[in-house]
Amino acid sequence: MIQINQLSKKYKGADTFSVFELNLQIEEGEIFGLLGPNGAGKTTLISMLCSLLKPTSGSFTINDLNFRDQKKQLKQLIGIVPQEYALYPALTAYENLYYFGSMYGLTGEPLKNTIYDHLKIMGLSRFANKRVANFSGGMKRRVNLIASILHNPKVLFLDEPTVGVDVQSKNVIIGHLEELNRSGTTLVYSSHHLNEAENFCTRVAIIDHGRVICMGEPGVLIANQKNAHNLEDVFLSKTGKALRDHA
Numbered sequence: 001m002i003q004i005n006q007l008s009k010k011y012k013g014a015d016t017f018s019v020f021e022l023n024l025q026i027e028e029g030e031i032f033g034l035l036g037p038n039g040a041g042k043t044t045l046i047s048m049l050c051s052l053l054k055p056t057s058g059s060f061t062i063n064d065l066n067f068r069d070q071k072k073q074l075k076q077l078i079g080i081v082p083q084e085y086a087l088y089p090a091l092t093a094y095e096n097l098y099y100f101g102s103m104y105g106l107t108g109e110p111l112k113n114t115i116y117d118h119l120k121i122m123g124l125s126r127f128a129n130k131r132v133a134n135f136s137g138g139m140k141r142r143v144n145l146i147a148s149i150l151h152n153p154k155v156l157f158l159d160e161p162t163v164g165v166d167v168q169s170k171n172v173i174i175g176h177l178e179e180l181n182r183s184g185t186t187l188v189y190s191s192h193h194l195n196e197a198e199n200f201c202t203r204v205a206i207i208d209h210g211r212v213i214c215m216g217e218p219g220v221l222i223a224n225q226k227n228a229h230n231l232e233d234v235f236l237s238k239t240g241k242a243l244r245d246h247a
C-alpha cells in the first residue's frame, strides 16, 4: 500500500543527504514504526510522504496514488500528526477541531458529532470549550491527534505522538490508535520510545544516516540479535552508543 522507491532528500545548502535512496514497503493494516537516533531522517521521511517536503529524487505511492501527479487525492487519503502542536492556542478545543475538520470538507452536524465522539474517547469532553492555551502537554497531544483523524484517513502518519506526555495520556493515545488500526487505518509512526514501539508495532525499521539499516517484526529482530533482550538492545547494537549531537 505504501511503496517507497530510492527516495532521497538533500536540504538546500546541506553537504549530505538526510534521506538517501531509501526503499520501503508498508502493507495495509500495519502499525509500522520508524525508529532511529536524533537526526536519522525520520521527520524528513514522514514529511516527504505527507507531501510537506519535496523529495530530491526517487518516488513513492500510497494506495497506488503517485505523489507527483495525484497529490490532491493523496492528501485526502492521509492524516498527519506533526511533532509540533498544530493548534491555535487562543481557540477552544472544539473551535480548533471544527477548523481542522472543515479543511477536509467536513461541516455541520456530522462534524460536530465526530468532534464530540473523539473528545469523549480522549477524555476531553469537559474541556471542549476551554482555550487550548491553558491545556497541559498531554491534553494538547490528544487534541493534536483528533485534529488529524476527523476525516477518517486510510493512512495516519505520526511523528513522535507521545513525546512529553504522562503515562496516563500515553495510554489513552496508544489505546485510541490501536482502535483506529483495528477499524482499518494503517499507522506509520516515529518514536524514541523503544519499549512502546516494541509492544505497539507490527514491524519497525531502524533508520540511521537516512538509510534503513534493519527492518522486521520486533520479536524477530530481538530473537535474531545476539544478547538482545529487547528492542533497545537491538537498536544500540545497530546504531552504536555514540552521541548524535549536531548544530
Ligand SMILES: Nc1ncnc2c1ncn2[C@@H]1O[C@H](COP(=O)(O)OP(=O)(O)OP(=O)(O)O)[C@@H](O)[C@H]1O
Residues within 6 Å of the ligand: 011, 012, 014, 018, 036, 037, 038, 039, 040, 041, 042, 043, 044, 045, 246
Ligand atoms: N530544514 C532543514 N534544513 C537543513 N537540514 C535539515 C532540515 N531539517 C532537518 N535537517 C537535517 O536532516 C537530518 C535529518 O533530520 P530529521 O529531523 O529528519 O531527523 P529525525 O530522525 O527526525 O531526528 P529527531 O529524532 O531528532 O527528530 C539532520 O541532520 C538534520 O539536521
